[in-house]
Amino acid sequence: MICPNCKQNNSGDSKFCKNCGATLSQPKVYYCKSCGRRLAPEARFCPSCGERKPLRTDNTQTQRPASASNSQSQNTQRVHIVERPANYGNTPPPQQPKPDKKEQSPGCGCLFHLIFFGVIAIAVAGYYYMQLAKKERMAYEKVKSSMNIRQMEEYLNTDYYVFNDHKDDIRDRIERIRTDNVDFRSATTVASCERYLDRHPEGRYRKEVEKRLEKLKNKASSEDVVEDIRDFTRQPVTPKPSMPASNSPAAEEPTAGEASEAETETGGTKYYIQVGYRNKREDADASAKRNAEKGFGNVVVKKDDKATRNYITSGAYNSKEEAERHLENARKQYPDATIISE
Numbered sequence: 001m002i003c004p005n006c007k008q009n010n011s012g013d014s015k016f017c018k019n020c021g022a023t024l025s026q027p028k029v030y031y032c033k034s035c036g037r038r039l040a041p042e043a044r045f046c047p048s049c050g051e052r053k054p055l056r057t058d059n060t061q062t063q064r065p066a067s068a069s070n071s072q073s074q075n076t077q078r079v080h081i082v083e084r085p086a087n088y089g090n091t092p093p094p095q096q097p098k099p100d101k102k103e104q105s106p107g108c109g110c111l112f113h114l115i116f117f118g119v120i121a122i123a124v125a126g127y128y129y130m131q132l133a134k135k136e137r138m139a140y141e142k143v144k145s146s147m148n149i150r151q152m153e154e155y156l157n158t159d160y161y162v163f164n165d166h167k168d169d170i171r172d173r174i175e176r177i178r179t180d181n182v183d184f185r186s187a188t189t190v191a192s193c194e195r196y197l198d199r200h201p202e203g204r205y206r207k208e209v210e211k212r213l214e215k216l217k218n219k220a221s222s223e224d225v226v227e228d229i230r231d232f233t234r235q236p237v238t239p240k241p242s243m244p245a246s247n248s249p250a251a252e253e254p255t256a257g258e259a260s261e262a263e264t265e266t267g268g269t270k271y272y273i274q275v276g277y278r279n280k281r282e283d284a285d286a287s288a289k290r291n292a293e294k295g296f297g298n299v300v301v302k303k304d305d306k307a308t309r310n311y312i313t314s315g316a317y318n319s320k321e322e323a324e325r326h327l328e329n330a331r332k333q334y335p336d337a338t339i340i341s342e
Contacts, residue, residue, distance in 0.1 A: 003017035003019065003020060003022055005020050006019050006020040006022070030043070032048065032051050034046065034049045035048045035051070136163060139155060139158070140163075140170075143170060144169070144170070147177060149178070152173065153174070179199075179200075180200050180203045180204060180205065183199060183200065183203075184196060184203070184205040184208075184209065187205075187213075189216065190213060190216045190217060190220070193209050193210075193213035193216065194213065196209050197209060197210065197213070
């Protein structure tokens, strides 16, 4: 007997389904009233005599025909006595009823539930991973644009997951910053400044080191100018009392190529050149004053607005050859300095 609820096949005398526990109802049994043969539920005619169905039904036990004996006990199986038609032997056996649907195995339902919950678990895990990756990427971009080493170390020691390539990048960045700091503190000479610029093309202190290097070079150049003038000046000229002081207005602002008052007084017997520079005006004034006191001829200070540097006018030579030799040497040694010859 097939359960109408779960389609489980049960034995014929079962009252309840062994799979789902549903109550099983006894199917109606049809018999032909002419020949007494049991008919299939879907049969419309008797396969033995051709009589139309339904004729009579019995839900539990069929009644015996009138010709049957009533003396048998109720505990014995009832026997149906019917007359067989002449063509009874040639009649094909009745077809057995077939179940409406194929019986399903209990494991199919479990497999469906496993697949369903598996898909849900994968979707939840994927969403969680995307949110975690988004959070990590935002933290990485924030730390990447920072120069704080402590903040970078906190990022590496964070509780949530960090991508390995991001870890390597931040570690390299920390190492570069530390090396940059050490090299910057040691960049106190021309050689160390140049070494810093070579090692750190994108260093955080690059502009400051460039300014420091330029200042060191200017300082070294100004010291070399004084020594160069001392070497090539054979006959130093003692400044006259009437010569304007180096810090006077007439001496501070002469134009390039214009002869000074001292040059006019010498009658053209001296040769003057302008060489040397300082980044600060006070440094240029002090150097010019020292050169004038040492007897290196007329010494004044000019300002080059284009280069934003202060240049020293110095040098007095009785021989044109000496002046030209000094001028040529100055141009080779200080190619970026403004040099004017008179």
